[in-house]
Amino acid sequence: MQKVASLPLPPADALDASAALTTCIGDAIEAAGGWIGFDRYMALALYAPRLGYYSGGAAKFGRDARDGSDFITxxxxxxxxxxxxxxxxxxxxxxxxxxxxxxxxxxxxxxxxxxxxxxxxxxxxxxxxxxxxxxxxxxxxxxxxxxxxxxxxxxxxxxxxxxxxxxxxxxxxxxxxxxPVRLFARLGGRWHERGVALADGKFTFEDRPLADNAIPDALRALPGDHDMVTETHAEAEGFTRAxxxxxxxxxxxxxxxxxxxxxxxxxxxxxGTLMCHYRHHAHPDPFLYPGLQDxxxxxxxxxxxxxxxxxxxxxxxxxxxxxxxxxxxxxxxxxxxxxxxxxxxxxxxxxxxxxxxxxxxxxxxxxxxxxxxxxxxxxxxxxxxxxxxxxx
Ligand SMILES: C[S@@+](CC[C@H](N)C(=O)[O-])C[C@H]1O[C@@H](n2cnc3c(N)ncnc32)[C@H](O)[C@@H]1O
CATH class of the missing domain: 3.40.50.12710 (Rossmann fold)
Known part of the structure; x- marks a missing residue:
């Protein structure tokens, strides 16, 4: 599990829950052959029964880090x-x-x-x-x-x-x-899906090249060929249809x-727009304290x-x-x-x-x-x- 020196350390019981969720996500990666899409990672990190950020005991909403919260709405x-x-x-x-x-x-x-x-x-x-x-x-x-x-x-x-x-x-x-969103990276003019793998027991991003017919329509027509990272939102769109x-x-x-x-x-x-919230700090690392941050x-x-x-x-x-x-x-x-x-x-x-x-x-x-x-x-x-x- 990653730590960031400038961010407050979670209490011991929260760290134990995060370690359990890390194991659970690691098992899912291994069961899938070593790689899962970012949407799957995000779904588990937020909604895995009892351990996910929204399913578990994190304070989540509040005015500042002193009440153990992460953001305010x-x-x-x-x-x-x-x-x-x-x-x-x-x-x-x-x-x-x-x-x-x-x-x-x-x-x-x-x-x-x-x-x-x-x-x-x-x-x-x-x-x-x-x-x-x-x-x-x-x-x-x-x-x-x-x-x-x-x-x-x-x-x-x-x-x-x-x-x-x-x-x-x-x-x-x-x-x-x-x-949950899927992540995509255009690298050297070629689209990849950015998923999650394990390296030395830690989560890491791994990009897999996409066949032409697997590139989402929203991305296929994007101008330029500079490197970029972005997201697609099948889950939110499916929810809207429901x-x-x-x-x-x-x-x-x-x-x-x-x-x-x-x-x-x-x-x-x-x-892209991926963003994480931990104790009122916004940062881009989705692998920090799985289950303890939004x-x-x-x-x-x-x-x-x-x-x-x-x-x-x-x-x-x-x-x-x-x-x-x-x-x-x-x-x-x-x-x-x-x-x-x-x-x-x-x-x-x-x-x-x-x-x-x-x-x-x-x-x-x-x-x-x-x-x-x-x-x-x-x-x-x-x-x-x-x-x-x-x-x-
Ligand atoms: C950032 S919180 C916002 C909570 C609240 N609406 C507010 O403004 O303070 C996101 C909420 O969306 C809920 N959520 C996510 N997907 C959902 C779905 N498919 N159906 C119902 N709730 C969902 C989460 O469980 C969580 O409670």
Whole structure:
């Protein structure tokens, strides 16, 4: 197992769990003849039962490394994120769509604050369903709901798998980026798949040349012949098709960091977008402490849009997070606080600034909405200005 001197050392029990996961992934590599695709490595590192990052006991979400966490997400930063989503969801729920379904609900903050926001908007859904892969997170979600919104917790149900059919509003914040990706490297003008092998008992990248007919379409046409590394997202696209097959009527909102394909596969982005998060340090080494750090890649929103259209959905809006939140009324909501009460106002104002700032989450994060069976006059205030569907 690799160590990095500048990063905090995990506690002994976490190191033991990481060693067990390392053995499990090593066995998978040997069973596969010495090499696995990076998507398989990422799936095991994040989701192997009990030991993967999301299936195991890591703290994951939080404000800083002192609480043992690795990163913070928008719903954890401020309830104004969820309250703004509630403003956007309320008129949809009023269109006889009284159900919400959330994918990958993290600590349960979004669920709790969204339900509270919808209550304020007079648009409480009859049910709020959560699809969560991690048993540990499900318990945390139940605790958060009991603490923050006890009178609404009875509306929440946990599902073990996607329902066959769903009518209502779907939401997933930072879920698509947590889905396994394949890695590819163009070296000396030739495409290779970058997978994981073992060298001296340690994980290492190993590139295997691809036959012409095995090069993914998204990469085949990329201009230039300079060396580059990038990713493809079959899992996130398959997930989008599954959402499309399930959604009989309603709207699905996915919020995440990423770009349209032209930007994602721009020749200047030659190092790909794979990124790991450990104790609030972002770094590029996916082999550090397997199971104890998050591994992510940015989302190719054009691929998500294409998969959605394949499944019969419409792409009803695509905007930067800043545009979406401002259009949907985040600043008006913030102004409900008393700005002269600095102690109450400033922490929220700072968090909202982080959500909106171009230099932080405002431009890198995007919101896409996929719909079925809703007419053209949709109440989608979040996309009223700055809609970029044309860029997908
Ligand atoms: C980065 S966390 C985001 C958590 C939360 N939404 C937030 O914003 O704080 C990613 C979450 O996506 C979940 N996830 C990944 N793939 C999923 C899938 N196919 N279905 C449901 N949840 C999934 C993970 O288990 C994890 O809870």
């Amino acid at each position: 928008a719903p954890e930063l401020t309830p104004f994120f969820a309250r703004t989503l509630a403003r956007q969801f309320a008129p949809l729920i009023a269109m006889d769509l009284p159900r919400v379904l959330e994918f990958g609900a993290g600590t349960g903050r979004l669920a709790a604050d969204l339900l509270l926001g919808l209550e304020t908007e007079g648009a409480l859904p009859e049910t709020y369903q959560i699809v969560e892969l991690s048993g540990e997170l499900r318990v945390r979600q139940q605790e958060t709901l009991a603490a923050r919104a006890p009178h609404l917790a009875g509306r929440v149900q946990w599902l073990d798998e996607l329902p066959a059919q769903f009518e209502g509003v779907i939401v997933g914040n930072e879920v698509l980026d947590a889905m 959402v499309g097959a399930m959604l009989t009527r309603g709207a699905a909102f996915f919020i995440d960091y990423g770009f349209p394909a032209a930007e994602y596969y721009h020749p200047q982005r030659a190092e 591994i992510t890649a940015h989302v190719n929103f054009s691929g998500i849009a294409e998969a959605a259209v394949d499944a019969g959905l419409s792409v009803a809006g695509f905007a930067s997070q800043a545009r979406f939140l401002m259009n949907a009324g985040i600043t008006e909501l913030l102004m409900e606080l008393d700005p002269t009460d600095a102690r109450a106002f400033l922490p929220h104002a700072n968090a909202v600034q982080k959500l909106l700032s171009e230099a932080e989450m405002g431009e890198l994060f995007k919101v896409i909405v996929l719909t079925r069976g809703l007419d053209d006059a949709l109440p989608l205030a979040g996309f009223a200005r700055g809609d970029r569907v044309h860029a997908l």
